[in-house]
Amino acid sequence: xxxxxxxxxxxxxxxxxxxxxxxxxxxxxxxxxxxxxxxxxxxxxxxxxxxxxxxxxxxxxxxxxxxxxxxxxxxxxxxxxxxxxxxxxxxxxxxxxxxxxxxxxx
Amino acid sequence: xxxxxxxxxxxxxxxxxxxxxxxxxxxxxxxxxxxxxxxxxxxxxxxxxxxxxxxxxxxxxxxxxxxxxxxxxxxxxxxxxxxxxxxxxxxxxxxxxxxxxxxxxxxxxxxxxxxxxxx
Numbered sequence: 271x272x273x274x275x276x277x278x279x280x281x282x283x284x285x286x287x288x289x290x291x292x293x294x295x296x297x298x299x300x301x302x303x304x305x306x307x308x309x310x311x312x313x314x315x316x317x318x319x320x321x322x323x324x325x326x327x328x329x330x331x332x333x334x335x336x337x338x339x340x341x342x343x344x345x346x347x348x349x350x351x352x353x354x355x356x357x358x359x360x361x362x363x364x365x366x367x368x369x370x371x372x373x374x375x376x
Numbered sequence: 377x378x379x380x381x382x383x384x385x386x387x388x389x390x391x392x393x394x395x396x397x398x399x400x401x402x403x404x405x406x407x408x409x410x411x412x413x414x415x416x417x418x419x420x421x422x423x424x425x426x427x428x429x430x431x432x433x434x435x436x437x438x439x440x441x442x443x444x445x446x447x448x449x450x451x452x453x454x455x456x457x458x459x460x461x462x463x464x465x466x467x468x469x470x471x472x473x474x475x476x477x478x479x480x481x482x483x484x485x486x487x488x489x490x491x492x493x494x495x
Contacts, residue, residue, distance in 0.1 A: 303480075311487075312471055313485055314485075315481055315482060318481040319481070322479070358421075358481070364438065365423040366423065367422070367423070368420065
């Protein structure tokens with residue numbers, strides 16, 4: 271299975287820029303997506319196919335990368351962005367998710 | 377608008393089975409794909425499998441073969457997942473999500489169903 275590695279946690283202040291990384295154990299081309307999940311809720315799609323902003327998602331969110339290294343950027347961060355962020359690949363079977371990055375807004 | 381409404385929380389005994397539902401509206405169910413996911417609270421998300429509502433064709437994560445069975449009822453635009461021979465390791469929140477073959481991602485999710493396996 272394709273393992274997606276994310277840093278476990280980050281803490282930033284409102285207004286700052288934050289980058290969340292995701293490294294795949296093998297190439298996933300650009301079939302990488304990013305989700306936000308708040309406690310007790312279902313995941314919400316933010317970015318699909320590495321760099322495409324999902325409809326309705328604020329332009330503060332952006333994504334980049336290809337192959338094995340991907341980044342989700344939030345600029346500027348707002349208090350409401352407190353959540354866990356997951357990357358997910360659709361290139362290799364089975365579909366897999368990263369372990370999640372918990373973002374705290376100070 | 378697209379909606380996925382999942383069935384309520386379940387408390388089941390070890391060894392039993394449970395059938396979860398995901399009722400959809402707001403799109404053409406019969407030509408769409410639906411996936412199911414498992415999330416143990418505090419942990420990441422696992423993909424269980426996918427079903428094409430058009431013909432009932434399925435694909436499973438090898439880890440969940442024999443544990444989960446996906447079906448659909450196109451007359452009610454509802455997807456189902458049967459979980460069998462339940463153990464405490466199956467206690468989790470289960471989500472359904474509509475798969476987009478265009479973006480190969482999941483933009484629409486159900487609210488989740490908590491399954492607790494306990495004697």
